Amino acid sequence: MASHLIQGRTITMPVRVTDATVCSAMYPVRADAARAVIAYSGLDVAEVLPGKAICTLVFVQYRDSDLDSYHEFGVAFLVRPPGSGRTRAAGPATLRSAGAFVHWLPVNQGFTLEAGRTIWGFPKELADIELRLSSPYKRCIVRKDGRLIIDMLLKPGVPVPGAAAATPLTAYTHLDGVTRRVPAKMWARGMRVRPGGALVRLGNHPVAKELSELGLPKRALMTTTLRAAMTFDTAGDA
Template sequence: MTASQHTIAGTVLTMPVQIRKANQHMAMFSIDADAAQRLIDYSGLQVCRYLPGRAIAVLMLMHYIDGDLGQYYEFGTSIMVNPPGSDASGPRALGSAGAFIHHLPVDQAFTLEAGTTIWGYPKVMADFTIREGAQFGFDCVVDGQLVIGMDFRRGLPIRLTPRQQAQRSYSHRDGVTRETGFEHTLDGVRTRIGGVRVRLGDHPYAKELASLGLPKRAIVSSSADQVQMTFGDAQEIS
């Protein structure tokens, strides 16, 4: 079968898109499920209620260093959701849940066009301030307004053999909800309970995060020094 191709800003991308090197900082939060559902109702998807009345939000900063979409920073707000048609609940339901991408600011125009055109991701242009050192931190600013600042305490190393994992993400754009399969491999992982401080700004995105009960203590935070990923084509589901 011939691989599909997409032309973005004069560049031909052949699927799947390859990310050869990236790093990430992630924090997972337990949030009110009804508030999360109200936030993503437009998608037609249902949040995964892993505990009665509770859902999971994931806040993640990615630094893409070598990949088909170029080098850039990206901040994502994801809500864990059930696959379409599923009403599963409880801790085991997280095993089949996917990530609905609600916010996805980036700092480069090429990945913005690719992300919105190919996958329907909600990418917007942003500015990032990165703080390296004993603690890693960043600020994300959209249209001159602070969305979020996060500061991570260094986690403890996890000694695991890197393995490829398959996952699904969901997006909604122009009235269409899409599912995208992707695979990733993580190495150099560090993690800890809590371990992150969140500051919200005045941008409307920040107010949406506040509606979920943020800032609050994270369930867990982690970092990965070496991330490899592949992204396939999006499939329309509604």
Template sequence: MTTYRIDDRTVTMPVEVRDASAATVLFEVDATAGQELLPATFEVAETSPGRTNLAIALVDYRDNDLGAYLEVGIILFVQPTGGGEVGNFIVHLPVDQPFTCEAGRRIWGFPKTLQTIDRTDGAGTTTWTLTMDGEHVLTLTAPRGGDAEAPRLPMTSYTLIDGAPHATAFTQWGTGSGVVAGGAGVHLELGSHPVAKELASLGLPTGAALSTWTEHMQATFETPRPLA
């Protein structure tokens, strides 16, 4: 059993998410600009020549080993340079609570920072505003709702820990899920923060490829392993 001691608390692996709501909005963006946001150990996975996918994930963790908190993930899909399994690389991962920020950085090497995140739900929508360092980054509205069951989906997240590439296996599933193809119901507004300018360099805002919602998401995150 692997454990970590974080701020006088013991975190036992795997970390379990017992209840969260989550939206993911997928955009097709410029692959060359995306590559500029990655360390040299990873390369973007192209969906077509010169294009790759970027996801913005909005997660409201209600019952989680790391506590209750809001999180916004800005994510590219990558593979290790030279070839390997396609997974995700989180470019920015702001959260609104300090313990998960420290745990995420120390256990997995996730680029968590403590920021301001506001969530407002409307009739069939969820709107999130991210402010970093007191400056507006983005406001994203996405469709909310669904009655499908999301099956278990195993995935890999790549990170750097002390400069060395690692892979973390995670699995998520849930209920109350829905998928909306295209950009229906999605609206992205960018602010003036440097992270907003990074997103603009990718070609955002633009129409979304699809969006997903899961009202009751569950997940497990394993111990990171170094890449050979």
């Protein structure tokens, strides 16, 4: 069984998350602009419609996990599996094989930062992440070096029925010149989904500028809120 030594603690794979709240919004963006943003990874975006890619903004409160409790914000893009050929198919069917490339992933705790970078190559960095999840509206405010990056507000939608079956997920990361594939699973409960449902205010940080160049803020395609348990297994080459 694989393990890693992080700050004097042994972390055994797979890493388990027992309880987390996950809030996300998916945005249709220009595929050429998204390709330019993630060109360094060697991956290609999945086009859900001709010329359109998906950028997902997500914030997570990890209440109980092998990497302790912490807050996280993420910017990710749906991408085609490596080696899927040169033809850029477009359409909803591309979602079945798409993975999520994690472009930016600030966290608010040092242990998960080191673990995420060392074990999987996640592009974690420290930031101030304020989460307000107790009210009907879910809010996340991210600042770094005293500068506002994003202020995001989600309005949960209607409940989605169904058992909390394990859903396999594929994440891709890139750090220190290496692109990796991270297999994961998620057990969701209390899921709510709605079209639109997100308000975004961008600050003056370079990441905010990058998001504005993708066309944000704009109407979200869909927002999702849920409680989840997860596992993250050993990363391999993409």
